[in-house]
Amino acid sequence: MAGKLINITLRVWRQSGPNDPGKLETYKADGISTDMSFLEMLDVVNDGLEREDKEPIAFDHDCREGICGMCGSVINGVAHGPQSETTLCQLHMRKFKDGDTIIIEPFRANGFPLIKDLAVDRSALDRIIQAGGYITVKTGQAPDAHAIPIPKPAADIAMDAASCIGCGACVAACPNASASLFTAAKITQLCTLPQGNPERTTRVIKMVQQMDKEGFGSCSKYYECEAVCPKGIKVENITTMNREYMKAMVSGK
Amino acid sequence: MLDAKIPAGPMAEKWTNHKFDMKLVNPANKRKFNVIVVGTGLAGASAAASLSEMGYKVKNFCIQDSPRRAHSIAAQGGINAAKNYPNDGDSVHRLFYDTVKGGDYRSREANVHRLAEVSVNIIDQCVAQGVPFARDYGGYLDNRSFGGAQVSRTFYARGQTGQQLLLGAYSALMKEVAVGNVDLYTRREMLDLIVVDGRACGIVVRNLVTGKLETHLADTVILATGGYGNVFYLSTNAKGCNVTAAWRAHKRGAFFANPCYTQIHPTCIPVHGDYQSKLTLMSESLRNDGRVWVPRKDGDPRKPSDIPEADRFYYLEEKYPSFGNLVPRDVASRNAKLVCDEGKGVGGGENLAVYLDFADAIKRDGRDVVEAKYGNLFEMYERIVDDNPYETPMMIYPAVHYTMGGLWVDYNLMSNLPGLHVLGEANFSDHGANRLGASALMQGLADGYFVIPNTVGHYLATAGPSEITAAHPEVKKVEEEVAGRINTLVNSKGKRAVNEFHRELGLLMWDGCGMARNEAGLKKALQRIPELRQEFWEDVNVTGSPGTFNQCLERAGRVADFMEQAELMCLDALNRSESCGGHFREESQTEEGEALRKDAEFAYVAAWENTGDLSNPTLHKEELTFEEVHLTQRSYK
Ligand SMILES: Cc1cc2nc3c(=O)[nH]c(=O)nc-3n(C[C@H](O)[C@H](O)[C@H](O)COP(=O)(O)OP(=O)(O)OC[C@H]3O[C@@H](n4cnc5c(N)ncnc54)[C@H](O)[C@@H]3O)c2cc1C
Numbered sequence A: 001m002a003g004k005l006i007n008i009t010l011r012v013w014r015q016s017g018p019n020d021p022g023k024l025e026t027y028k029a030d031g032i033s034t035d036m037s038f039l040e041m042l043d044v045v046n047d048g049l050e051r052e053d054k055e056p057i058a059f060d061h062d063c064r065e066g067i068c069g070m071c072g073s074v075i076n077g078v079a080h081g082p083q084s085e086t087t088l089c090q091l092h093m094r095k096f097k098d099g100d101t102i103i104i105e106p107f108r109a110n111g112f113p114l115i116k117d118l119a120v121d122r123s124a125l126d127r128i129i130q131a132g133g134y135i136t137v138k139t140g141q142a143p144d145a146h147a148i149p150i151p152k153p154a155a156d157i158a159m160d161a162a163s164c165i166g167c168g169a170c171v172a173a174c175p176n177a178s179a180s181l182f183t184a185a186k187i188t189q190l191c192t193l194p195q196g197n198p199e200r201t202t203r204v205i206k207m208v209q210q211m212d213k214e215g216f217g218s219c220s221k222y223y224e225c226e227a228v229c230p231k232g233i234k235v236e237n238i239t240t241m242n243r244e245y246m247k248a249m250v251s252g253k
Numbered sequence B: 001m002l003d004a005k006i007p008a009g010p011m012a013e014k015w016t017n018h019k020f021d022m023k024l025v026n027p028a029n030k031r032k033f034n035v036i037v038v039g040t041g042l043a044g045a046s047a048a049a050s051l052s053e054m055g056y057k058v059k060n061f062c063i064q065d066s067p068r069r070a071h072s073i074a075a076q077g078g079i080n081a082a083k084n085y086p087n088d089g090d091s092v093h094r095l096f097y098d099t100v101k102g103g104d105y106r107s108r109e110a111n112v113h114r115l116a117e118v119s120v121n122i123i124d125q126c127v128a129q130g131v132p133f134a135r136d137y138g139g140y141l142d143n144r145s146f147g148g149a150q151v152s153r154t155f156y157a158r159g160q161t162g163q164q165l166l167l168g169a170y171s172a173l174m175k176e177v178a179v180g181n182v183d184l185y186t187r188r189e190m191l192d193l194i195v196v197d198g199r200a201c202g203i204v205v206r207n208l209v210t211g212k213l214e215t216h217l218a219d220t221v222i223l224a225t226g227g228y229g230n231v232f233y234l235s236t237n238a239k240g241c242n243v244t245a246a247w248r249a250h251k252r253g254a255f256f257a258n259p260c261y262t263q264i265h266p267t268c269i270p271v272h273g274d275y276q277s278k279l280t281l282m283s284e285s286l287r288n289d290g291r292v293w294v295p296r297k298d299g300d301p302r303k304p305s306d307i308p309e310a311d312r313f314y315y316l317e318e319k320y321p322s323f324g325n326l327v328p329r330d331v332a333s334r335n336a337k338l339v340c341d342e343g344k345g346v347g348g349g350e351n352l353a354v355y356l357d358f359a360d361a362i363k364r365d366g367r368d369v370v371e372a373k374y375g376n377l378f379e380m381y382e383r384i385v386d387d388n389p390y391e392t393p394m395m396i397y398p399a400v401h402y403t404m405g406g407l408w409v410d411y412n413l414m415s416n417l418p419g420l421h422v423l424g425e426a427n428f429s430d431h432g433a434n435r436l437g438a439s440a441l442m443q444g445l446a447d448g449y450f451v452i453p454n455t456v457g458h459y460l461a462t463a464g465p466s467e468i469t470a471a472h473p474e475v476k477k478v479e480e481e482v483a484g485r486i487n488t489l490v491n492s493k494g495k496r497a498v499n500e501f502h503r504e505l506g507l508l509m510w511d512g513c514g515m516a517r518n519e520a521g522l523k524k525a526l527q528r529i530p531e532l533r534q535e536f537w538e539d540v541n542v543t544g545s546p547g548t549f550n551q552c553l554e555r556a557g558r559v560a561d562f563m564e565q566a567e568l569m570c571l572d573a574l575n576r577s578e579s580c581g582g583h584f585r586e587e588s589q590t591e592e593g594e595a596l597r598k599d600a601e602f603a604y605v606a607a608w609e610n611t612g613d614l615s616n617p618t619l620h621k622e623e624l625t626f627e628e629v630h631l632t633q634r635s636y637k
């Protein structure tokens, strides 16, 4: 396990606010242990900046264990960096070599206005869920949990889709900045479960409309989203969404 | 004397009777009441959604960019409920009994019973929302045994139970936002509580994007702001977890109960460097199949696979033959510390780790069976440690995980300040001195879905609307105080980074008020904390300006509050000169080195009142009486 120490150069996107000009700034990060996580490396750089009375690099993060979806930047052109099915907070410096230069940029998309440096506003994703990403059941209305058995294969498909962490890497990676994978995962989860059936038609229509309204592009099957998804969400979900959408339009609701 | 307002009558009927006895707000009047809910974790999101469904006007706040990112999302293992689907003898009474006993007889029986009662409704609600719990081939819900329970009552969704439960509550919340009944305020940090004439009626928050201070007034304030484990700097909590909301409420008069009760989780990935920013939990379910051991010989240099059976010390199996590796968390954690203190630890460096070995499980069940159960955990371990647990034993060490202490609340989940309700990990209520696995998720959702919707109505019907407006001088005063604190922070142009102070405080707390405490260590910490606090205010450097997105300022404000709360934790730990649950006082142990409770002296909740002098808070006691569960010394031998 024992890590070694490496020296790297960072080129980091710095931008004070949405309307300010931004540019890549260079920082030296020397003596970085390869056992550090990527964000720990940024902590070390930030502590140094604070000691010099310079503003630290703003970046979003919280759980640091790959589940909250708060972290995410584009590392050398790849959302969440080089390790597959791994969020940025779970990426470790052992994936880099001594002397490497690492370019760090924010998730860029029309639907994700920049806040500062690497932090962006992803509230558009919440609004897509508000448009229909739920099952309407009030607290206290529920029947016994065993009232409807759910075949294991359906439960498993729902679980696979539900494991989306809403980080937005799919949007950042897509040449069209489409939020299709995110939206499709929620639609698949809810249309696969019998509980989600009553609202099946309206849900897909409203969510797809909201996605367009937020300025996300449409899906042209580049499948870059699947390649960067830290949770391995599959593009089959998009096929399901498209099928559900067609059915809903045909049924005329 | 603190009045917990426990309803009269037999234990099993208290909640039902109380629901009938409470006043109701008539449906047409509900929309006239404004409710503030701070927090969007399991407790906050479920409360905000449920209250909105009932018709109240709700404002809901969180510090993250989306309510879905609250720390509840990180819970892996599962959620308990007394459904008895496996037909193995579970019942509301058994869950109640296990939880009171697991909490080492330091919780309030009536609350725990209610928790066990509503546990079954939680599962129903979540399934109806589309939470994809694990199922068997017949399509029915699967259960597992968790954290040493003798029955299988834990519901789970792969290793992502917290995530799925939270997304369920979040979806209910989004539904209410869409209807326009909940106003959502993300990236807002509560920095103070407004109390006028003894009644909590609003909060001051900082908009973390613009830096602007905002005041929000309401008829009642509900805090569901999570736990304070990050006082130790290193913990399994998310980086943003803080005590600020609870601490500010405490300084405005709310009592802080049992702050010294912290839970140290036995199976975490060990610390590996000074730069480490957080600790990662490996689900406790691993102890169902992994065997915990260290080499018998101190500093044995051999690779674990080269150490023969006879030279291995399976200390949990040897000391606790009937529970073995499945002893409760406090016992497992303490014993790991014990063997490492004796010099038997492994892992190099300071040798603060023990082995968790799956070789026997793999031999017995095959690698594929082990992989099916724990594959994602093994992968996570490998990603962090760069070691393959199928081939070489995992290394684990205990880490701070959960805080049982929190703001004091009565049976209605209201603090001693009228109008201030506290839910989830932020309150002190149901877990006593030690929380059992899979019961925090249960409590958060019980509080939010099923308790507060009943008790808030009673409060509002009794107290009526708050008449306070933004022009009230007390409101102005709180706003000015918050702005003043922020200015002091950004103007203290010292030399040290905020994290340095936080790290130092964390180490101090881990040494003095960690897994085992004694009088001398606590007194030392109590001497050092005020000094460190002073150094912080004199020498911290907060960069940037207050009117911007300023993460340095955010961290500084939270560390400043931890610096104050740490002292109360140590005072509480010093006062409680007994061992109980997660609080192990070295002076109070049996001849065999097990925790020794002192029921005659300490069967009470310690609720502390702020006096303005951080070193001299006033202690209020809520005596605990046990009608149903017989007090016995826990034994897992
Ligand atoms: C790694 C891990 C695994 C766990 N696994 C399990 C498990 O398997 N089973 C189990 O039962 N329990 C488990 N727990 C414990 C359990 O997850 C938590 O106790 C529980 O989820 C807390 O929920 P909560 O709603 O009280 O708070 P949280 O989910 O922490 O939510 C706090 C909310 O308050 C907001 N907030 C905080 N401070 C402020 C402020 N100052 N201003 C505004 N908003 C604020 C946050 O933004 C957030 O929305 C685990 C805990 C951890 C750390």
Ligand code: FES
Pocket: A060, A061, A062, A063, A064, A065, A066, A067, A068, A069, A070, A071, A072, A087, A088, A089, A090
């Ligand atoms: S910080 Fe939570 S997923 Fe990375």
